[in-house]
Amino acid sequence: MAPNHPGGELAPVPPDGRRARGLTAAQVAERTARGEVNDVPLRSSRSTADIVRANVLTRFNAIIGVLWLVMLVVAPVQDSLFGYVILANTGIGILQELRAKKTLDSLAVVGEARPTVRRDGATERISTAGLVLGDVIEIGPGEKIAVDGRCLEADGLEVDESLLTGEPEPAVKQPGDELLSGSFVVAGTGAFTATKVGREAYAARLTEEASRFTLVHSELRSGVSVILKYVAWMMVPTALALAVSQLVAYGRDFKGSVARAVGGIVPMVPEGLVLLTSVAFAIGVIRLGRHRCLVQELPAIEGLARVDTVCLDKTGTLTEGGVSVTELRTLDGSDEREVRAVLAALGGTDPRPNASLRAIIEAFPEARPGGRPPAGPAAPVLPFSSARGYSAATLDGGEAPRTWLLGAPDVLLPAAHPQLAAAARLDEQGLRVLLLARAARGRGAHDPDVAAGARPAALVVLEQRLRPDAPDVLRYFVAERVGTKVLSGDNAVSVGAVAARLGLPGAEDPLDARTLPDDPDGMAEAVERGTVFGRVAPRQKQAMVGALQSRGHVVAMTGDGVNDVLALKDADIGVSMGSGSEATRAVAQVVLLDDSFAALPAVVAEGRRVIGNITRVATLFLLKTVYSVLLAVLVVLFRVEYPFLPRHLTLLATLTIGVPAFLLALAPNTERARPHFVRQVMRYALPGGVLMGAATFATYMLARGHYTGPGALTAETSAATLTLFLVSLWVLAIVARPYTWWRICLVPAMGLCFLLVLTVPELQRFFALKLIGMAVPWAAVAVAVVASAGLELVWRRAGRRATV
Known part of the structure; x- marks a missing residue:
């Protein structure tokens, strides 16, 4: 791209009073x-090349790829099945992420500034x-x-x-x-x-983006990375020791020794965990896309699952964006015709009016585009700002120019002013009230003290339409124990009345944010205790989000106006309305393109589904890693052949991990995600994997002492496989809780598939599995029952510790 030159060949600056025409x-x-050109890429998704690279060029794919090539040379095709499974998994991951990319890109075009x-x-x-x-x-x-x-x-x-x-x-x-x-x-x-x-x-x-934003932290992805790092460190020396023991210590034929060594190395790799995480995120994006929700950062789905507090802006969130003028009350003997004329003129001074000013323009036809205000601006206006709470303009008319102010009554008038009582009565009805006031003589619109000594002229009463879906959404958050805070720039009493009409608990005690303590601890205590806050300045919204986070809350902030930008950026998850300002859409991680407040429960539920299911199925993958490493260590220490060929563990992994994990990862799950992903998963995977490995090795050694002759190794492997499968099936039954009809069917269906392998002669030969006699197979079942009881106890203990 050609360099940009600030002083180069640009559109000329026109003389004063002329409008720049722009480029031809x-x-x-x-x-x-x-x-x-402005060729900054959309941040909604990765490129196709990045997606393919991320799914193919991984550390564990490289390990599996090398082992696969080795097995293609030294062993029958059935011992190379794990390689084809990895190819299929990688392909699924790429296709799902490409689907998600297509969804994201199409939604990003709709929501693009x-x-x-x-x-x-x-x-x-x-x-x-x-x-x-x-x-x-x-x-x-x-x-x-x-x-x-x-x-x-x-x-x-x-x-x-x-x-x-x-x-x-x-x-x-x-x-x-x-x-x-x-x-x-x-x-x-x-x-x-x-x-x-x-x-x-x-x-x-x-x-390298359109602006500077804080990317969402993904505890899930960083946790998986930590786990994989430690697995790699643990796997390398164990795999080397196993390979040496199989190739050197026992004098087996070279190909058979390599096959047994690879059979011990392959299951140490939790290759499906990374794939399943990517697929779950991708499918989450697709599902949210159906609700017209644009997820601008994929890990935001995870953040949604951890949210325990939602901060809502009233206007555009609890109420619909538009308002209408319902009443005009003149004050202190003001002439109504003059007041209407001034409001008409003020409406015509702003080329981009906000919702309140648009309502005034509609109420006073003189202010409509093409209309002719009776008085025009004599000096530059002071536009409305949420931080100020009012706008001002100096208008010609009458004997001399006069500055008029339009804004919140409790901002423009001192606390004891008698006219505030009338405004307060209207606020209690949930109405929005604006005050039209005359500035003191001699004060211009840009005078820093323009509001000092202002004389009230009229109250403009605006009606706000409640969102019909808001009560159901608030009830959902209450039922799910998600705290709700309403942070609004409007009058606290008015905001509280609106929230009370919607049935929000705690709305009867609204707080004026101007009275909140300045110190962080005091603010945090007040914000945590309160529910509805009015007259919240933009900086205060940001500070209040930070105060909640300081108390350990995971905060989602919703908003649509420029006054919400800072809070949206600092919140753990920012949710913007699609019709909101460009700035709010830019900093938010989730954009509700149809402005549907009713989509929020679906957004939170999708996050919970993804993170909750991944946390559960991660246990299946890591149990396999732990028991595989333990088996390899025991084989080396006891100087025996490794009990399994790659085909055996491919069969077990497919029936007890691969297929079930994929189904469980996509199932409904409303449980709120808990922090410390690695600790949660390893709390069960480590002791559970040790139990599984010890039980499997015990059956193998029992079979070695019982069988002799040419078919002994196959019989020993079959007995060990039976124990490992039964124990793994019980782990699946644990992870599948709470049961639904299809989960109840899932566990016996996997058991039936394994039974077919044990009974159908062709499958017996293909997988080299054949149970011989009665004593050892029943002993294998008994060992599995004891180990399963131990796994149940470990699961319940881990569950109790997780809730402490």
Whole structure:
């Protein structure tokens, strides 16, 4: 790509009072041909090459591949079955991730930010990837700045750069100022020229993404990596010792010794665990895609399972985004015609009005586009900001220009003002109330103390429509013991009334966030105790999320407005509405494209299903690793032949791990995920694997003392295989709990398949399994029963320790 030059051939800055026309079609085509395009890839999914590489080029695939090639040379085809299984597993993993990629990419296109650019003097919305160097881009409240640029036009433009620079206060931008990609507009409007695009942009240089975000931590993936690292360290010396013992110590034929050595090494590799994790994540993405949920980071599915607290913004979440004016109350003898005229004029001052101002525009036709306000702005307006709680504009009209304010009554008026009582009565009904006030004489819109001494002129009463699905969602969270906190910038009493109408427990005691303690411990205690909070500033939302996290909570934050961005970014899981601002969609890990609040239970349930099932089936894989290592150690210490060929363990792994684990990983599971994945899994896998290995080796040694003659080794192997299968089947019965009809059928179905192998002559010969006599097979069953009882006790003890 050609370099970006801030001072290069860009769109010219127009003289004052003129509007920049932007690039021509010919200039866009020329710059596209030169590669001066915003070619930052979507972060929704990996490339196809990355997916194939991640599934094929793994440490354990390399080990299995080498062993497979060895077995193809020295042993019959049935001893090479494990290699074909690995090929099939890898193929399944690739196909599922490609399906997930297709789902993610299609949803990402729907949810992608589409900046407004000027080209040939007209405005149009294009994809972020379609921006070229020198484009003139319009921006407004809640929009993310997609590329670096130089400000051309600014009307009260305030930009929050905290995600990039850490500066807490929004920066006021004037023409000529630099704008950084990854920042977002909190107030005002403007336009800028793109000076750096693609990977040359500021945020792209930081993270190779569109902006600087904290990626979701995946305890599951990091835990699996830790397990695999220790397995590799343990496997290498054990495998070497086993190979030497089989090749040197016993004088067997070379091919038979290699086959037995490989039979001991292959089951040490928990190769299916990584595959199953990837497949479960991928299928989770596909299932959420059916609910029109865009998962922008795959590990976010895991984070959803661990969520125990959900923070909700009221507007756009509990209530629908739109509002309507239901009443206008003039105050202190104000003239209603003047008030209506002023509201009409204020509605016409903002080219990108928020929901409340749009309702005012609808209520007063003079403010509609194409209408003619009776008074126009005499000076730059102060746009609405959640941090301020009001907007201001100086209007011509009457004897002299007068500054008017529109915002929250309890922000614009002192605490003891008599008009607050009327506003409070309306708040108690769950209505939103705005105050129109006159600023003191001589104060302009941008005066820092413009609200001081303001005189109330009218109350504008707005009705908010409740989401019909909100009560069911809140009841779901209560039933699942997920704490719910409502954090809103609106009046606390009004928010509490809305939450109470929805049946949220604790809504009857709303708190004004301005009264919360400043110290972290005090805030954490207050936030943990309370349920509904009003007048929450954007920075406070961020601090309140952090306070909950400091108490050990896993927090999901939902929101749709620019005031939610900081909290969404810091939450463990950020959930944005699809119609929300570009900034919220950009920092969220999950985007509800249809704005369906009812999708939240499905999102949380899917996360629980994935992580809960993976935690359970991981036990199956790691038990195999533990007992395989123990068997190899015992074989070396007792200087005997390894009891199994690769075909035996391939059969056992398929019937007791492979097929069941795949089915169990996709089953419903509503159990909330617990932390410390490695500790949870190893709490059972380690003692359970030792029991299984010891029981299997005991049966093998018992059979060695009983059988003699040419068929002795086959009989010994068959007895040991019977014990190991029965014990593994009991482990499957434990992991499959709680039982449903198909889980009840799963365990005997696997047992029936093994019985067919033992009774059908062709299968007996193929797998080299044949039980001889009665004494040893029944002894093998008895050993399996004792070991299964021990495994049951270990499981129950591990379960009790996990709940402590």
